[in-house]
Amino acid sequence: MKHTSRDIRTANRYEVLRHIIAESPTSRQELASVTGLSLATVATLVGELLELRMITEVGFEDSAGGRPRGLVAVHASGGTLIGVDIAETYVHVELFDLALNVLARTEEDLRPGEHRPEQVVGHVAAAVDSVAARAGAAGGRVLGVGVSVPGQVDRDTGIAEYAPNWDWHDVPLLDLLSEHIAHPLHLDNPLRACAVAEQWFGAARGRGDTVVVNLGTGVGAGLALGGGLHRGVSNSAGEWGHTTLVLDGRPCHCGNRGCVETYVGAPGIMLNLREACPDSPLLRPDDQTATIEALARGVADGDPVAVRVVRDTARYIGAGVANLVNLLNPELVVLSSWVARRLGGPLLEEVREAVRLHALARPFAATEIVLSPIPSDPVCLGAATFALEGTLRSVGQRNGVRPGRTASGAR
Amino acid sequence: MKHTSRDIRTANRYEVLRHIIAESPTSRQELASVTGLSLATVATLVGELLELRMITEVGFEDSAGGRPRGLVAVHASGGTLIGVDIAETYVHVELFDLALNVLARTEEDLRPGEHRPEQVVGHVAAAVDSVAARAGAAGGRVLGVGVSVPGQVDRDTGIAEYAPNWDWHDVPLLDLLSEHIAHPLHLDNPLRACAVAEQWFGAARGRGDTVVVNLGTGVGAGLALGGGLHRGVSNSAGEWGHTTLVLDGRPCHCGNRGCVETYVGAPGIMLNLREACPDSPLLRPDDQTATIEALARGVADGDPVAVRVVRDTARYIGAGVANLVNLLNPELVVLSSWVARRLGGPLLEEVREAVRLHALARPFAATEIVLSPIPSDPVCLGAATFALEGTLRSVGQRNGVRPGRTASGAR
Ligand SMILES: [Zn+2]
Ligand SMILES: [Zn+2]
Numbered sequence: 001m002k003h004t005s006r007d008i009r010t011a012n013r014y015e016v017l018r019h020i021i022a023e024s025p026t027s028r029q030e031l032a033s034v035t036g037l038s039l040a041t042v043a044t045l046v047g048e049l050l051e052l053r054m055i056t057e058v059g060f061e062d063s064a065g066g067r068p069r070g071l072v073a074v075h076a077s078g079g080t081l082i083g084v085d086i087a088e089t090y091v092h093v094e095l096f097d098l099a100l101n102v103l104a105r106t107e108e109d110l111r112p113g114e115h116r117p118e119q120v121v122g123h124v125a126a127a128v129d130s131v132a133a134r135a136g137a138a139g140g141r142v143l144g145v146g147v148s149v150p151g152q153v154d155r156d157t158g159i160a161e162y163a164p165n166w167d168w169h170d171v172p173l174l175d176l177l178s179e180h181i182a183h184p185l186h187l188d189n190p191l192r193a194c195a196v197a198e199q200w201f202g203a204a205r206g207r208g209d210t211v212v213v214n215l216g217t218g219v220g221a222g223l224a225l226g227g228g229l230h231r232g233v234s235n236s237a238g239e240w241g242h243t244t245l246v247l248d249g250r251p252c253h254c255g256n257r258g259c260v261e262t263y264v265g266a267p268g269i270m271l272n273l274r275e276a277c278p279d280s281p282l283l284r285p286d287d288q289t290a291t292i293e294a295l296a297r298g299v300a301d302g303d304p305v306a307v308r309v310v311r312d313t314a315r316y317i318g319a320g321v322a323n324l325v326n327l328l329n330p331e332l333v334v335l336s337s338w339v340a341r342r343l344g345g346p347l348l349e350e351v352r353e354a355v356r357l358h359a360l361a362r363p364f365a366a367t368e369i370v371l372s373p374i375p376s377d378p379v380c381l382g383a384a385t386f387a388l389e390g391t392l393r394s395v396g397q398r399n400g401v402r403p404g405r406t407a408s409g410a411r
Numbered sequence: 412m413k414h415t416s417r418d419i420r421t422a423n424r425y426e427v428l429r430h431i432i433a434e435s436p437t438s439r440q441e442l443a444s445v446t447g448l449s450l451a452t453v454a455t456l457v458g459e460l461l462e463l464r465m466i467t468e469v470g471f472e473d474s475a476g477g478r479p480r481g482l483v484a485v486h487a488s489g490g491t492l493i494g495v496d497i498a499e500t501y502v503h504v505e506l507f508d509l510a511l512n513v514l515a516r517t518e519e520d521l522r523p524g525e526h527r528p529e530q531v532v533g534h535v536a537a538a539v540d541s542v543a544a545r546a547g548a549a550g551g552r553v554l555g556v557g558v559s560v561p562g563q564v565d566r567d568t569g570i571a572e573y574a575p576n577w578d579w580h581d582v583p584l585l586d587l588l589s590e591h592i593a594h595p596l597h598l599d600n601p602l603r604a605c606a607v608a609e610q611w612f613g614a615a616r617g618r619g620d621t622v623v624v625n626l627g628t629g630v631g632a633g634l635a636l637g638g639g640l641h642r643g644v645s646n647s648a649g650e651w652g653h654t655t656l657v658l659d660g661r662p663c664h665c666g667n668r669g670c671v672e673t674y675v676g677a678p679g680i681m682l683n684l685r686e687a688c689p690d691s692p693l694l695r696p697d698d699q700t701a702t703i704e705a706l707a708r709g710v711a712d713g714d715p716v717a718v719r720v721v722r723d724t725a726r727y728i729g730a731g732v733a734n735l736v737n738l739l740n741p742e743l744v745v746l747s748s749w750v751a752r753r754l755g756g757p758l759l760e761e762v763r764e765a766v767r768l769h770a771l772a773r774p775f776a777a778t779e780i781v782l783s784p785i786p787s788d789p790v791c792l793g794a795a796t797f798a799l800e801g802t803l804r805s806v807g808q809r810n811g812v813r814p815g816r817t818a819s820g821a822r
Contacts, residue, residue, distance in 0.1 A: 008419060152771075152773055161773060162772075162773060208644055209641075209643060209644055221738070223738075223739075225636065225637070225641060226636070226637050226639070226641070228637070230620075230636060230637070230739070231740070232620060232739060232740020232741065232774065232777075233619055233620055233740055233741060233742040233777050233778070234740055234773060234774060234777040235740070236740045236771070236773055236774045236777075237738065237739050237740040238738065238740075239737040239738060239740075239771055239774065240737075240738055242737050242771055243733075243734035243737050243738055244656060244730045244731075244733065244734055244769060245655060245656075245658055246657065246658045247656055247657045247660075247727075247730055249658075254771055256733075256768075256769050256770075316658075319655045319658055320655075322654075322655065322667075323654035323655055323734070324738075326650040326651075326653045326654050327632070327634075327648065327649065327650060327651055327654055327735075327738070328634075328641070328643060328648050329642070329643020329644055329645055329646070329647045329648040329649075329650075330643065330644060331644040357667075358655060358667050359667075360563075360647070360650055360653055360665055361573075362563055362572060362573060362645060362647055363643070363645060363647045363650065366643075366644050366645040366647075367644070
């Protein structure tokens with residue numbers, strides 16, 4: 001049975017806090033109106049959030065002829081959250097207040113080859129220590145630390161099951177981290193971090209079924225369906241990057257051929273460039289970031305090779321996104337992560353046109369395709385949001401089960 | 412807000428009746444145990460179903476030392492349901508009792524070219540009249556008629572928006588049918604009919620996220636995610652048949668190239684056969700059914716061309732199913748519809764092997780792939796189930812909103 005009353009209460013708690021963060025101050029009456037919940041239910045949920053000090057009473061507003069209505073607002077300084085983005089070449093760590101404003105940020109570069117679990121954990125621990133010290137200065141207790149790591153993860157056991165770029169297999173990442181970090185830890189991957197960031201703070205807020213397409217070194221799709229994240233039976237849903245687009249096409253490190261990722265991940269785009277113009281000065285061998293930036297500048301300058309490569313790439317992305325549109329019929333598709341941000345508007349226009357050519361007319365007409373509006377690292381924001389959700393999930397479990405994982409590693 | 416208390420009550424009502432149909436007689440205590448609902452909630456839902464005469468009290472069982480427990484069972488003769496499967500070449504109509512046993516069946520062939528809406532409606536009306544007369548003889552009131560039609564449908568307005576094989580656009584099918592049929596009507600398409608049939612009566616009963624892959628003239632995937640059907644923003648989710656598997660591959664009637672359907676729909680399989688052996692005696696031009704049957708017999712007899720064509724076809728199906736496995740990470744994939752049934756076990760084995768080659772190892776290991784165990788037409792069964800669900804949805808709306816559509820066409 002999927003729909004336990006505890007699941008529903010947790011989903012409603014998320015929804016109420018999401019609205020308060022989006023629109024502070026607000027009244028219980030307004031919350032009831034936007035969420036469709038009864039006033040009594042809203043009052044109970046608001047009471048829980050007040051008790052957690054995640055929101056505060058901030059006065060009253062007049063209601064036409066009736067009693068003045070109590071107003072609540074997010075209690076930004078009621079606690080802090082930490083989001084960790086472990087990527088192929090860097091670790092980003094950000095400290096947030098409860099309104100999810102960035103208070104502090106630390107970046108650690110990973111040198112090529114520096115990807116043994118102990119090395120990565122050392123960088124994460126140092127960076128978390130650094131920003132957590134700033135939390136202490138700001139007077140805010142750290143409610144939790146969300147950690148995003150690429151690949152397939154088991155969020156219940158805290159194990160990084162498979163990270164293809166590093167050949168990690170079953171790394172007990174949260175146990176390793178808990179030897180250094182004394183706050184509740186929450187593990188997930190960047191696909192779901194970006195999706196939850198869009199749901200809470202980005203383009204998907206208040207919208208229906210949404211697919212968040214991550215375009216970075218690797219690519220994938222976070223699936224926000226039916227009001228929550230679709231995770232699948234073993235928490236690995238969203239591997240759009242490893243769906244076949246060109247049967248018997250380019251070899252992929254996953255062992256398959258013709259995967260979407262081999263054409264539209266940053267290394268795939270470099271290959272598209274090499275195929276279009278082997279000697280292009282836009283190509284910076286061994287530097288994905290510089291190549292994508294050179295392509296973006298080339299498009300802005302009207303360089304025909306850059307324009308052609310972005311169009312070729314958009315055609316692959318568009319055919320792959322059309323598959324998502326035909327299969328899932330989403331209301332919204334969001335292009336996220338660093339390749340989408342750097343190639344921006346020109347890429348978006350080409351992708352929309354390519355999706356139109358490949359998708360069925362009616363689902364295409366029902367789908368809006370946009371760039372992520374989140375200005376900071378969406379993975380850090382989403383990871384911190386997992387920590388926020390973990391705190392909200394723990395309400396009502398406080399006399400017994402401990403929320404999240406703690407330094408002891410116990411559950 | 413997605414999770415209204417009415418949605419939850421309806422989902423719980425489905426769940427309780429599903430268990431009673433699966434396991435009659437049963438007690439409220441056992442229902443509470445298998446569904447995870449409270450005994451009080453189960454008692455309320457059982458009361459509603461008793462009042463609807465969909466179940467009956469059938470006695471008591473001893474409980475160890477306690478009070479004897481009241482037993483309930485599905486009231487098979489408490490009403491009847493009609494399921495209509497409108498396909499490219501035929502109309503099947505079946506009459507069911509409330510335990511979803513088939514009481515009567517009528518088939519009408521559609522001649523080539525006989526697909527104007529009025530012609531099709533005439534066949535459906537005649538067939539429904541014929542089986543409804545049997546319902547009267549059996550003393551069972553008809554609670555509703557579920558109608559499945561290929562393509563994209565708007566179940567709220569009863570409009571067949573787009574049926575590619577017939578070039579139907581925005582046909583007001585339920586309004587046309589309601590001029591002949593005086594029972595509540597419910598419209599949907601065969602992808603969702605097969606999926607709901609598996610959820611209630613087939614391989615997906617009691618299982619988690621399931622993809623029901625329909626292999627017929629057209630192909631598609633019904634998505635049973637999160638305990639319900641994933642329909643998408645405009646009720647067109649599941650168009651797996653029109654996802655690109657071979658970029659720039661075979662032309663498809665949808666306007667795209669390289670769609671899954673062009674390789675694994677019955678006409679696509681005929682093309683696979685023609686490519687493998689242009690003069691094969693297995694090929695029956697203009698007769699899909701005969702060709703697929705000849706292939707099935709050929710495989711059974713060890714005919715090398717038949718074996719090769721089924722293997723080629725399974726490779727395409729497997730790559731397409733691997734895309735579903737990687738993207739959705741389902742617990743279960745069910746191969747359904749007439750091509751899957753006819754090619755059976757040998758096809759299943761080849762598909763499993765092809766999925767293994769194309770999918771990521773972990774989601775593949777988490778997914779079971781089976782043939783549909785439903786012995787009759789799953790589309791009729793699923794369509795009748797939509798009528799059953801419509802009846803259950805209407806509980807509590809009886810003082811006001813009318814359930815489903817009626818002969819007047821009013822809503
Ligand atoms: Zn791959
Ligand atoms: Zn197509």
